[in-house]
Amino acid sequence: MKKLILVIFTIIMLLIVGNVLEPNTYKDLYSDTTEIAYQEGAFQEKATEDMPLLSEGLQLIGSSAILIDADSGDILYEKNADQKAYPASTTKILTALVALEEMGLKDTIKVGEEVNKVRLHSSKAGIDYGETLTVETLIKGLMIPSGNDAAYVLARHIGKKHGSHQDVNTSIKAFTKLMNEYGKARGLTSSAFNNPDGYHHENHYSTAKDLALITKAALSYPEFREICGTPYFKMKDFKQYNEHDATMRYWENTNKLLVKHSPYYYEHAIGIKTGYTKEAGYCLVSAASCNNKTVIAVVLNSSEWGRFEDSIQLLNMGLGLNIKVQENKQEVKVEPMNRKSRRYVMCKHHIVK
Numbered sequence: 001m002k003k004l005i006l007v008i009f010t011i012i013m014l015l016i017v018g019n020v021l022e023p024n025t026y027k028d029l030y031s032d033t034t035e036i037a038y039q040e041g042a043f044q045e046k047a048t049e050d051m052p053l054l055s056e057g058l059q060l061i062g063s064s065a066i067l068i069d070a071d072s073g074d075i076l077y078e079k080n081a082d083q084k085a086y087p088a089s090t091t092k093i094l095t096a097l098v099a100l101e102e103m104g105l106k107d108t109i110k111v112g113e114e115v116n117k118v119r120l121h122s123s124k125a126g127i128d129y130g131e132t133l134t135v136e137t138l139i140k141g142l143m144i145p146s147g148n149d150a151a152y153v154l155a156r157h158i159g160k161k162h163g164s165h166q167d168v169n170t171s172i173k174a175f176t177k178l179m180n181e182y183g184k185a186r187g188l189t190s191s192a193f194n195n196p197d198g199y200h201h202e203n204h205y206s207t208a209k210d211l212a213l214i215t216k217a218a219l220s221y222p223e224f225r226e227i228c229g230t231p232y233f234k235m236k237d238f239k240q241y242n243e244h245d246a247t248m249r250y251w252e253n254t255n256k257l258l259v260k261h262s263p264y265y266y267e268h269a270i271g272i273k274t275g276y277t278k279e280a281g282y283c284l285v286s287a288a289s290c291n292n293k294t295v296i297a298v299v300l301n302s303s304e305w306g307r308f309e310d311s312i313q314l315l316n317m318g319l320g321l322n323i324k325v326q327e328n329k330q331e332v333k334v335e336p337m338n339r340k341s342r343r344y345v346m347c348k349h350h351i352v353k
Contacts, residue, residue, distance in 0.1 A: 062302035070294035088275030091198030114156035131238035155196035228271030264308035
């Protein structure tokens with residue numbers, strides 16, 4: 001009898017202890033409230049991944065955002081839209097705009113020593129010294145894989161036409177002066193640009209509103225709209241091909257709204273540009289078109305995947321849709337068509353994109 005009582009008492013105590021410990025155990029295993037502290041810039045607050053997404057109303061991770069009508073320019077939504085922030089590679093929208101207005105798409109440029117200005121660990125399109133490329137191809141290298149090398153080739157060549165000297169630094173400086181002039185001409189009031197690729201610089205900044213205005217101007221070019229909406233592009237590798245054995249390089253767009261194997265694929269998306277530096281956080285300027293309406297969304301200082309979820313919320317609001325992110329957030333990689341290719345540029349892990 002005593003043994004039976006002891007067994008019953010032991011079972012009861014185990015049940016009590018289990019009920020007490022279970023909540024804490026699950027909390028330790030599944031808690032996901034770690035702060036994403038990837039930026040230390042003067043303009044941003046730290047973003048977190050534990051905010052609710054795609055629920056009723058907008059719940060944005062990004063520190064600043066804006067949604068505008070691409071035709072009228074009317075503001076449909078804004079969150080700290082005039083707050084200064086580092087734009088990272090969304091800068092390349094303005095670089096592309098200047099290139100489109102200064103040169104013809106079929107004009108050719110021979111790549112020079114300006115490619116050495118690109119930081120070693122920054123995002124590249126794999127452009128080689130000595131090769132000759134069209135302006136159209138360079139803009140593709142700029143906008144699709146977020147090539148900093150393409151940015152500097154365009155900047156050096158265009159800057160030479162406006163600078164009094166031919167050296168690289170003077171040419172790049174002349175180009176950045178053009179960038180700021182073009183920006184002011186399109187109504188930018190809180191931006192300053194110091195390089196063509198968006199690599200971090202203390203005095204290189206913009207706002208969500210200003211970036212939306214730049215994008216609106218760029219979308220007036222059908223060529224820009226086509227290029228920034230291209231999910232994939234391939235071209236011959238300058239150093240590796242000959243007439244009989246053409247090795248290719250492959251570019252995949254860093255904007256996952258455009259990539260069909262991505263969980264963030266958005267069928268109405270038409271662009272535009274991603275951006276990331278430690279100081280800027282993760283950024284995305286996007287646009288989508290449906291039922292004869294086009295909207296532009298800008299999200300700055302979000303998280304790596306939050307920038308896409310933030311943007312989908314904004315685009316849904318602008319187009320009156322209810323498209324949700326796929327439940328499976330694991331991105332599927334696509335193997336290159338030629339596994340021997342020297343270049344297959346995904347750019348996901350690069351510093352500036």
